Amino acid sequence: xxxxxxxxxxxxxxxxxxxxxxxxxxxxxxxxxxxxxxxxxxxxxxxxxxxxxxxxxxxxxxxxxxxxxxxxxxxxxxxxxxxxxxxxxxxxxxxxxxxxxxxxxxxxxxxxxxxxxxxxxxxxxxxxxxxxxxxxxxxxxxxxxxxxxxxxxxxxxxxxxxxxxxx
Numbered sequence: 001x002x003x004x005x006x007x008x009x010x011x012x013x014x015x016x017x018x019x020x021x022x023x024x025x026x027x028x029x030x031x032x033x034x035x036x037x038x039x040x041x042x043x044x045x046x047x048x049x050x051x052x053x054x055x056x057x058x059x060x061x062x063x064x065x066x067x068x069x070x071x072x073x074x075x076x077x078x079x080x081x082x083x084x085x086x087x088x089x090x091x092x093x094x095x096x097x098x099x100x101x102x103x104x105x106x107x108x109x110x111x112x113x114x115x116x117x118x119x120x121x122x123x124x125x126x127x128x129x130x131x132x133x134x135x136x137x138x139x140x141x142x143x144x145x146x147x148x149x150x151x152x153x154x155x156x157x158x159x160x161x162x163x164x165x166x167x
Contacts, residue, residue: 016043023049034082035060044071051075057082059107066093073099084109084132091118098124109134119143 015038022028023046031053033039040063047053053075058064065088072081073096081103083089090113097103103125108114109132116138122128123146131147133139 014038016040016046019043020046022046026050027052029053029077030055032057033061034058037062039063041065041068041071044068047071048074052077054078054102055080058086059084061086062088064088066090069093070096072096076100076102078103080105082107083111084134086111087113089114091115091121094118094121095124097122100125102127104128105130107132108136111136112138114138116140116143116146120146123147 014033014036019039020043022031026049028050029052031047031050032055034057036058037060039058039061044058044064047056048071051074054077056072056075056078057080058068059082062085064083064086069083069089070093072078076099078100079102081097081100084107087110089108089111092115104127106122106125106128111133114133114136119139120143122131
């Protein structure tokens, strides 16, 4: 049975305490916390036991940072992770994602603080086939070169470049 909890957008009271009450939903496979601006590292730590999660959307969760990403390391069933608009994510926590061996899609659009070193770290995600870096202004040749050895298709890379530098 697929279990899904939807977006916070119309429900502004979703916060770390609310996420702690969800810790018992161990069969949950999809969690959409888009724009849950009160969710922080403490809330993400409460999710560590939700090991059946395959999809997690933290887009627009302004308090999520690299420390929060460390809390996601136990979610090894994740195939899709959205961190778009998480303005405190710099990439220093990406090493923790190495345990997410099934991760095929990662969205980092508008994450301005992700460093070139952070992009190098993403090369460890061997199953990754889709990477969204839209509106990320700091991609260098070196950063893209680090990703060249991954399973991402050439077409995906071209689309990525178009998103980075629309003409």
